[in-house]
Amino acid sequence: MARREKATSITDASMSLEEERRYRTIRYVVMMSIRAVLVIVLGILVMAEAPLLWLWLAIGVVGMAVLPWLAVLLANDRLVRKPGVFTRHQRRAPTVEAPEHRMIDSE
Secondary structure, eight states: OOOOSSOOOOOOOOOOHHHHHHHHHHHHHHHHHHHHHHHHHHHHHHHHTOTTHHHHHHHHHHHHHHHHHHHHHHHHSOOOOOTTOOOOOOOOOOOOOOOSSOOOOOO
8 A cells, every 4th residue: 555645634724823924924035036136137238238128128127016016915915725635615404394283382
């Protein structure tokens, strides 16, 4: 019998707040690092007087404007559940039909 590499979680418990905060922080830092690299690359392109410089500058400026907005948006957003996590569906209890005979009340 082969062993499973990853255990299946059957709980609805989410990540701990510390894990979620760490994950969001890492994602934010990576996106802002990409922005810093983009600034450096644009500086090199300007100094090297690259062909179609106006196009590269336009793409870079749009990227530098969109990345911080997207980084903050994703850092403040709730994390999506990982695929493969078991989700429990609530079933409704069957409705009980009224009895056909008369009931005796205590009143």
